[in-house]
Amino acid sequence: MENLKMGIGRTIQYKILALYRLIYRCCYLLACMGKPVKSNKVVIPLYRQDELEGNLKAVYEEMKKTHPELQFHIIKPNNKISVKLFKEINMIAEAKIILLDDYYLPVYLINPRKETDIVQLWHAAGAFKKFGYSTVNTKFGPSSSYLDVVPIHSHYTHVFVSSENMIPYYAEAFHMQRDRIYPVGVPRIDYFSDQAFVEKTRDQILKTLSEKQRGMVKILIAPTYRAGSSSKESDLDIVEELIKTAGHLDKDKLIVFVGHPYIDHSHFEALQKTSxxxxxxxxxxxxxxxxxxxxxxxxxxxxxxxxLFHKPLAHYVPDLEAYTKNRGLYNDLHNISDGAILRSRSALIDWINSRHTGESYDTSRMIEYNFSQTSHIAKSIVEQLFK
Incomplete structure (x- = not known):
């Protein structure tokens, strides 16, 4: 009986969603009537952050440098089914290029104009954990019924990935033809070869550290996004794990924790109490x-x-089986990474305590597989778009 009620509830929900999509499409068509696409208009929705950074920033700066005629409109999208989403219709109706690095709901609700290029830079290198259509009907991913109403990751005219080896995975994840996926690279890694940027950023970071912290072995920890409630991939709490780990580390070790941009940073407050x-x-x-x-x-x-830095790297994955079952990886972890695979807290502690400054690590296999090129990537992308 309970399942029947849930099924009826979802049916009603999807009908309301379909009606919303119809109204949204009609409004988009009205916005397009009598208004040609502006050949110099570039719209950049910022979903992952509040300001330009990463792939979007690298391509934006290259466009500004090589195509000064372009006018950029940077917006903070709502990305949820609501009345607020209608505010973005006029903006995208006239756009020549819509530049994305993540999910952007409005372009999945409309039938875009043929003159508009919807460019997906995506925010991740390689193909690691499954996403998009690769997760349909899993605990983590969308249902096929939902996708019948909202075809996520649709209408991309260009998708740029890190290497040719990634094309099959992105074709599956975005449910699209391979000939629109270009293995050019990840534009944000251009900054790694920009010596002025590197020196400036290093100096800025080191100024935020105390003299003692600057001399410590710095272990960067950056976990992926984890879903909540019924969609969560496993019960692992990385914050709790690190708090229990911290007391067992050598005095010269410093953990630098950078949380995923989708996670409310108040979730990490407990970590800040650890010296x-x-x-x-x-x-x-x-x-x-x-x-x-x-x-x-x-x-x-x-x-x-x-x-790319040829330094020690590792995966802390005590929940590997649960994560693989509930979300999945495109390849076995041992095959896609040269990093140490740590399955217990004691292994994590031992690995961190074994680290020291100036270590070298052979990551040539990872680099060769995941990157077609490692410099001048933003330039190659812009050239591709303006052929």
């Missing part, structure tokens, strides 16, 4: 890579970018 852990929200994970001596994650694809 050998700092929680940072000012600098990005990529910024901290410039000063870190080692890197630990669970299932974040940031580990592929850290591989």
């Amino acid at each position: 050998n852990i700092i929680v940072d929200g000012q600098f990005s994970t990529n910024d901290w890579m410039l000063v870190a001596d080692a890197f630990i994650t669970d299932y974040s694809s940031a580990i592929f970018e850290f591989a």
Whole structure:
């Protein structure tokens, strides 16, 4: 009886959602009537952060440099089914380019104009944990019934990925043809070869540390996003694990914790009470890579970018079986990473205490598999878009 009520409730919910989509499409069509696409208009929705950074910032700066005629409209989208979403219709109706690095609901609700390029830079290197259509009907992912109403990740005209090896996975995740997926690279890693940027960022970060902290072995920890409630992939609480780990670390070890942008940072407050852990929200994970001596994650694809520094890296995954069952990985963890795979808290403690400054680590296999090129990527992307 309970299942029947839930089924009826979902049916009603999807009918309301379908009606919303119909109204939204009609409003979009009205916004397009008599208004040509503006050939110099670029719309950049910021879903993951409050200001330009990462892939969006790298491509934006290259566009500004090489195409000064462009006019940029940077917006903070609502990305939820509500009346507020209608405010963005006029903006996207006239856009020549909509530049994304994540989910953007409005373009999945409409039938975009043929003159509009919807460009997905995506925020992750490589193909690690499953997402999009690869997770349909799993505990983590969307239901096929929902996708019948809202075809997420649809209408992309260009998708840029880190290497040719990634194309099959992104074609599956975005449910799209492979010939619109370009293995150019991850534009934000251009900053790693910009010496002026590297030196400036290092100096800025080190100024935030005490003299004692600057001399410590800095272990960067950046876990992936984890869903909540009924969609959560496992019961692992990374905050609790780190608090229990901190008291067993050598005195010269400093943990730098950078939380995922989707997680409310109040969730990490308990970590700030621990003297050998700092929680940072000012600098990005990529910024901290410039000063870190080692890197630990669970299932974040940031580990592929850290591989470019040839320093020690590891996965803390005591929940590997549960995570794989409820969300899934595109490949076996041992096959896609050269990092140490830590399955217990004691293994985590031992690995951290074994680290020291100046260590070298062979990550050539990871780099070769995950990156087609590691410099001038933003330039290559902009050239591709303006052919």
